[in-house]
Amino acid sequence: MLQKIYDWIDERIDITPIWRDIADHEVPEHVNPAHHFSAFVYCFGGLTFFVVVIQILSGMFLTMYYVPDIENAWKSVYYLQTEVAHGQIVRGMHHWGASVVIVMLLLHTLRVFFQGAYKKPRELNWMVGVLIFFIMLGLGFTGYLLPWDNKAFFATQVGLEMAQQVPFIGDELKTLLAGHEEIVGAQTLTRFFAIHVFFLPAALFALMAVHFILIRRQGISGPL
Amino acid sequence: MHKGKGMKFVGDSRVSAERRMSQIPKDYSEYPGRTEAFWPNFLLKEWLVGAVFLVGFLCLTLAHPSPLEGVADPTNASYIPLPDWYFLFLYELLKYEFASGDYVLLGMMGIPGLAFGALLLAPFLDNGPGRRPHQRPIAVIMMLLALASAVWLTYSSASHVDWETRAEMNKPVPPSEVSIDTADPGYAVFEANCMSCHGDALQGGAAGPSLIGIDRTAEDIATIAKEGLEGDPGMPAGMFKGTDEELEQLVQFIMTVNEENAE
Numbered sequence: 001m002l003q004k005i006y007d008w009i010d011e012r013i014d015i016t017p018i019w020r021d022i023a024d025h026e027v028p029e030h031v032n033p034a035h036h037f038s039a040f041v042y043c044f045g046g047l048t049f050f051v052v053v054i055q056i057l058s059g060m061f062l063t064m065y066y067v068p069d070i071e072n073a074w075k076s077v078y079y080l081q082t083e084v085a086h087g088q089i090v091r092g093m094h095h096w097g098a099s100v101v102i103v104m105l106l107l108h109t110l111r112v113f114f115q116g117a118y119k120k121p122r123e124l125n126w127m128v129g130v131l132i133f134f135i136m137l138g139l140g141f142t143g144y145l146l147p148w149d150n151k152a153f154f155a156t157q158v159g160l161e162m163a164q165q166v167p168f169i170g171d172e173l174k175t176l177l178a179g180h181e182e183i184v185g186a187q188t189l190t191r192f193f194a195i196h197v198f199f200l201p202a203a204l205f206a207l208m209a210v211h212f213i214l215i216r217r218q219g220i221s222g223p224l
Numbered sequence: 225m226h227k228g229k230g231m232k233f234v235g236d237s238r239v240s241a242e243r244r245m246s247q248i249p250k251d252y253s254e255y256p257g258r259t260e261a262f263w264p265n266f267l268l269k270e271w272l273v274g275a276v277f278l279v280g281f282l283c284l285t286l287a288h289p290s291p292l293e294g295v296a297d298p299t300n301a302s303y304i305p306l307p308d309w310y311f312l313f314l315y316e317l318l319k320y321e322f323a324s325g326d327y328v329l330l331g332m333m334g335i336p337g338l339a340f341g342a343l344l345l346a347p348f349l350d351n352g353p354g355r356r357p358h359q360r361p362i363a364v365i366m367m368l369l370a371l372a373s374a375v376w377l378t379y380s381s382a383s384h385v386d387w388e389t390r391a392e393m394n395k396p397v398p399p400s401e402v403s404i405d406t407a408d409p410g411y412a413v414f415e416a417n418c419m420s421c422h423g424d425a426l427q428g429g430a431a432g433p434s435l436i437g438i439d440r441t442a443e444d445i446a447t448i449a450k451e452g453l454e455g456d457p458g459m460p461a462g463m464f465k466g467t468d469e470e471l472e473q474l475v476q477f478i479m480t481v482n483e484e485n486a487e
Contacts, residue, residue, distance in 0.1 A: 028259050029260075034269065078292065078398070088290070093282075096285050099308075100284075116359075116360065118347045123348065140308055150293045152293075157305065158305045
């Protein structure tokens with residue numbers, strides 16, 4: 001039955017090459033921890049992706065309850081924490097995942113750096129990776145405000161004051177982020193929500209797609 | 225990628241990838257080294273690693289519920305802001321003399337900009353052919369220095385913070401949907417004696433805890449109101465300045481509110 005469905009689709013859109021590009025390739029010996037245990041350092045990239053998937057899924061569930069407005073944001077998070085079945089676990093996964101993803105990204109970056117794996121021809125992929133790192137830090141910064149507790153509010157205020165000190169465009173940059181020249185309030189929360197949930201993830205997905213396509217094109221860098 | 229320009233790849237890319245019309249993949253024996261098929265052999269192992277990782281991650285999540293502080297209060301002047309741990313290095317850097325005040329741009333943009341810019345452009349700054357760390361000592365030493373200073377800055381920032389007291393002082397207060405009968409004679413007594421610290425709806429404030437959901441008898445409440453409470457944070461004695469009759473009304477009022485809002 002499955003084979004029939006596969007054949008039906010394959011006959012029309014020829015998915016075998018796509019399948020081959022995604023899954024049908026060889027894993028070289030030097031990255032396989034089954035052969036060399038020290039090759040576990042090659043796991044960090046994959047684990048980063050795994051945590052990103054956790055972040056996406058838990059984040060999707062969080063938006064089912066979260067309300068991005070200053071009256072209800074904190075209340076909705078509190079309700080999620082205390083009343084919703086498993087809400088604490090889902091929020092906990094999102095909260096801790098944000099830290100774990102930074103740790104994993106750092107380990108992955110250090111692995112690539114110390115192995116010199118960014119050298120020709122992989123310069124572009126390294127730069128895409130560093131951009132992903134920046135996006136992640138941006139996601140961390142914008143996500144911090146969303147629970148609208150004291151920690152969120154005051155840390156964001158400091159962050160926005162720093163943005164204001166950027167030469168020439170500082171004031172405009174702060175207004176762009178906060179929605180107002182002075183007030184960190186309702187506008188700020190909705191803007192940060194939009195940036196955290198739409199803008200940055202869109203950029204993240206695009207960059208991750210490029211990252212993975214380049215890996216499949218160039219293969220994993222060879223042993224040292 | 226066509227390798228017509230003499231590019232040499234390693235790993236599975238060492239196998240030349242001349243375009244073949246057939247969609248049948250190469251036989252695995254044609255690959256160098258002890259390679260393994262990604263699908264399904266290696267992917268299964270990856271899933272096992274992922275499952276172990278997930279169990280550890282869920283244990284962390286269960287052991288440490290994600291923190292939530294009290295609802296944002298822009299008028300709270302005593303709150304000391306602190307960023308998430310991965311921004312602490314920047315936070316600490318901006319405390320140094322050469323990175324604050326007149327030089328804040330250096331600390332905020334100059335130094336981090338240089339570090340992250342170098343990270344972004346690393347392949348072009350370190351463009352020699354050698355990949356081993358000892359073949360590119362400058363790049364490796366710069367990275368180790370940057371890493372050490374980031375770790376040091378994070379550590380010195382975090383070590384000054386008393387995390388437990390911080391969490392204790394900023395506990396989330398449940399949204400006050402408590403019905404308070406302001407017509408109760410006890411409420412007037414509460415208003416005169418207790419409200420400045422315990423809030424207009426018994427919800428607590430900066431100087432006093434919430435009086436809802438407390439586990440005390442009427443005698444306890446009366447004693448505490450008059451004689452205060454020892455210990456930390458405690459409550460000074462003599463906060464209640466009224467007659468015994470008013471004390472009776474106050475205790476009755478607090479007990480009633482607690483009974484009504486007990487779940």
